[in-house]
Amino acid sequence: MVSPAQTKEIAYEPVIGLEVHAQLQTESKIFCGCRVSYGEEPNSLTCPVCLGLPGALPILNKQAVEYAMRMILAVGGQVNGHSVFARKNYFYPDLPKGYQISQFDKPIGTGGAIQYRVDKGEPQCCRLIRIHLEEDAGKSIHPESGESRTRVDLNRCGTALIEIVSEPDLLSPQEAYAYLVKLKQILQYLEVCTGDMEKGHLRCDANVSVRPVGQKELGTRTELKNMNSFKGVERALTFEIERQTALLRAGGEIEQTSLMWDEKKQVAEPMRSKEESHDYRYFPEPDLLDLTITSEWIESVRAELPELPEEKAERFLSDYRIREYDAGVLTDSRELADFFEQVVALFDDPRTAANWIQTEYLKTLNELKLSVAEFPVRAVQVAGLLKLVSSGKISGKMAKTVFAEMVSRAMSDQQRDFSPEGVVRDLGLEQVSDESALALIVDKIISENESQVQAYRNGKEKLFGFFVGQVMKETKGQANPEVINRLLKERLGN
Ligand SMILES: [Zn+2]
Incomplete structure (x- = not known):
């Protein structure tokens, strides 16, 4: 135990892990044939499956599986031959089924790493825990003014996502930023995700804790949500690291909780406790078979990696x-x-x-x-x-x-x-490079400026620029400077 007086002297270091949701740019949703598109008429891209109507059955989109495989292989992860979809149960207005189909203890991908650089520093590495497939929820559209009702748009419901979960290997907000930039670049290179954060195609939650420098075990972490740009992630982390450090220095304790980042106010505030008290009661999705991926399939995807x-x-x-x-x-x-x-x-x-x-x-x-x-x-x-x-x-x-x-x-x-x-x-910008045409002009300039020629030949070398200027004037700036220089030097005798 350290006393509060001692804790003031302790230097703390942050430890950060990121969970990134990337929307896969598949043509259709992950478990139905609905088209995936952004900015369409609300609820126009839906069907009984993604509306969660009773009796509707999901069918897995092969393209979504291949896109997830591309990402896993590109970051050096392992594509698991056997993975399982699971129901993640929670209640929210934009989730009509009352559960999200995700993957839990048997994800499609494990391991891998992202290499990144902070500014132009040495390459650093953040290991990945897992990459799994899941479906997205819809969107609640909260009233801006004048109206009291919240509306629900289910166009996004059932869109394919991968969640990329990192180890807590990132040691500063700047590293987290660099990691995200690299992650987005890889997703874009693979053409599996547009990476557009403004449209919500890429979303990031951050887990952050601080510990005394030199200590191995991690401190109590909090989860940051609602950042809508990479710079926002960096700012939210900076804020939260300062908050945790100040709290510990004052002898306080960190409470494990979720915080919403408010970009306008530049503060992270605790979510209402009801919103974060989740017991997802995961169980295997009974309407889908386990996902089996053969080594031939893996190798064919690997062979086509860009x-x-x-x-x-x-x-x-x-x-x-x-x-x-x-x-x-x-x-x-x-x-x-x-x-x-x-x-x-x-x-x-x-x-x-x-x-x-x-x-x-x-x-x-x-x-x-x-x-x-x-x-x-x-x-x-x-x-x-x-x-x-x-x-x-x-x-x-x-x-x-x-x-x-x-x-x-x-x-x-x-x-x-x-x-x-x-x-x-x-x-009419064509440069005059024709030597015989330029030679005539150079000769004309030389004969018209005898006194300057004399002065130049007597050692006033600065006058060379004057002759170049005269030729340029005569040709309206279109003479090739190299040719003029050469012709002038030949004639003025240098
Ligand atoms: Zn649908």
């Missing part, structure tokens, strides 16, 4: 010889990585392409708040623009103007020609 972010970044380094940092940025999402490869397939200078995509292209995407898929300017046009620069038809500076015009045309009127060649032609 390349994951780290492998892709490694390959980019060796195939394209780009910088490590660039490879990291370009493999951030699968669609951006694919885009880069499409550009490089058409324009054989990966470093230039990598540079351009990370600066002009991504900057524009961010400004317009568009995804790669939504952006109308495609790889073929970006490659075309880069070719115009590398062949000397336009300068790097002009390329920015041309790109801005391509984007503006593509966004406002797709009927208009927004190809780089078309824009260069229409804007």
Whole structure:
């Protein structure tokens, strides 16, 4: 026992475990044929099975099983050949059956780990306890103003989820954040979940406790719910760790409870005790057979796993010889990585392409708040623009103007020609690289500025810029600077 006076001196460290629910992007729900879609007319995507009508029987969606298998295999977990669905009983208005079909003591996946980095630090690892399949509940839509009734929308009811449960291996809110970013990236690479937290496609609960530094056993934990962004998770954890630490330092005790994060107030408050006193009375789901997965099935799913972010970044380094940092940025999402490869397939200078995509292209995407898929300017046009620069038809500076015009045309009127060649032609921006034409202009400038030529030849080298400027003026900025420099040096005798 330590006395309150002593406890004030103790340094505490947090221990965090996360439970993430990921909605699988299957075409239909997990136990019926209803379509899965977001933002539809309430209760329009329902049937007797997902409404929980008496006598309706569930049939397991094979695609949902395969998506869960993909995730388990991608994180190095074990797909269990035999798993069991179980009823998790609880009463809530958006759960018409009065139970949720989930998995309990025999989940489809066990083990595995997520590798993540905090900022640019060394890779760290968080082990996973399990990944299991379950169905989602519906949604209660609480009145915003003027109305007193809460409405229920059951469109989401029966949508396939996987729950990914981590070991308490995360030692700071920043680690929890980095873990979530990585988890989402993997789900997106596998094309099993959109990762959209705003639409509730990804949801996270956090278990957190603190313990004196050096102590092995865990402190009493609390559960944080209702965070709706990764930054929200980080903020809620920071709040709760400070609360627990202050309480312990003051000689208090942590009560094991669930807390709701209030993003507006930036505080976590206890749920009403009725809402958290659960006795789920799990038992095996009698309407479904046990799930048997053969090793052949596992191997066929494994064989079709896509390349994951780290492998892709490694390959980019060796195939394209780009910088490590660039490879990291370009493999951030699968669609951006694919885009880069499409550009490089058409324009054989990966470093230039990598540079351009990370600066002009991504900057524009961010400004317009568009995804790669939504952006109308495609790889073929970006490659075309880069070719115009590398062949000397336009300068790097002009390329920015041309790109801005391509984007503006593509966004406002797709009927208009927004190809780089078309824009260069229409804007009259073609760079003059024709040596004989430029030589005539250079000769003219030299003959018109005899005194400056004399001064330059007498050692006033700064005047070189003056001659370049004169040629540029004469050509309205469209002369190829390299050619001008060379021609001027030849004629001025340097
Ligand atoms: Zn249905």
